[in-house]
Amino acid sequence: MKASDNAYATLLTEIVDGTLEPGTILAEVEQSSRLGVSRTPLREALGRLRKDGLIVRQSGRGLAVTDVSIDDILAIYELRQPLEQQAARLVALRGNPALFAALAEEFRGAEALIDGGPAGIRAYYDLNERLDRAIEDALDNRYLITALKALHLHLARIRRLNRGNIVRLKQAAVETLVIIEAIVDGDPELAASATQVHLRQSQKATLEAAKIRNNKKELQ
Amino acid sequence: MKASDNAYATLLTEIVDGTLEPGTILAEVEQSSRLGVSRTPLREALGRLRKDGLIVRQSGRGLAVTDVSIDDILAIYELRQPLEQQAARLVALRGNPALFAALAEEFRGAEALIDGGPAGIRAYYDLNERLDRAIEDALDNRYLITALKALHLHLARIRRLNRGNIVRLKQAAVETLVIIEAIVDGDPELAASATQVHLRQSQKATLEAAKIRNNKKELQ
DNA sequence: GTTATGCCAAATGTATACATTTAGTCAAGA
């Protein structure tokens, strides 16, 4: 694996999981020595992160990790809503019903999985990832997939806000199941509507979590 | 201006306007000497073009300019449709009516402009660009704007197919005017529907032009 | 006391030498 890929993957993980907090300055010399690569591959990694919108030029002096504000959550969902509705529509038309029927069956066991402690929750996240991959495979559209992947990068950052909200996790599983069943039935408009419902609920829960978090910060 | 920005801008223009045809291999040493920059900034430029989806790794030996097939046109419109409908909806809710009323007035003169020869057509293209910028300003959503800009890069490549189709150009101006009027009226659903109509017509014209072009190529 | 200007230090931007990987070709063996 290339050194620049390693640096990119490491920095990406650290930004998404919050190790590198918003506002952190990433200086080239500092990060290159920390990650054990020279400046050239590091610069390549920083360039990719910049295109991803995860870091921005800070007045010519270093690159800063971008913030994720309440407004950002609203903006991200304004993009997520049309993209995922379109994806649901197209997958309902093109997806292999048997494959999605199998995924639906797994989602019917999601509640039990979520109740099964940390390992079960990890398994549930893994199930969601497999669903995303099945959707991408069925889409067969590199332009749409690229847009979805860029979006998912930012979603991964805000998803941390909902961490630990078991009730919401179970609700989301039920909502997702409705979408998958519409896909199995080959019903694009139902799939789109079910996606709209799911995303509206998801946005609501995320906004509430973000507001609570903001209030806590102010109290500090 | 940075050397890497120059290299990026030059290569981008050449790929979009067809100077660098699909399939062309861009080798680092060759391009760096041609563009008069060293390999380091050139590599940065190539990395950005790769993220844009305009070039791809060709089996480890150089980067090749991507092709734009009929299937690509279909795929691009599967992304364009939901993105621009969402943009139209949001701008109808947020846009400054006076600003868009002024643009509408300009579009009412579009037919005369298009009949005014090459200079008039250039002016019409310029008008479209100002509309796009007004839309981006009104959106005030960096995630959506980023997705739209990435899309427009690919649209610019396929737009060349319609070059010289005066009849289609005039139709497009009329369809665009309907969208703008819906924005001025603050009617999001009408703006979305008008966008759907416009894009369907646009896709149809583009596909026909592409098919004619393909047939000509086969005859050669 | 405040503002403007010039210097300094540290950051990014660039060029280039060197390392490593890879595709293509040629030859030898089955």
Place this chain on the structure above:
DNA sequence: TCTTGACTAAATGTATACATTTGGCATAAC
């Protein structure tokens, strides 16, 4: 004749030295 392997040449990947830009601080003038 076909396949397999090694060798070679040329490409990309990396490190580092050097150039340039820029932000911050100190000093001086108003």
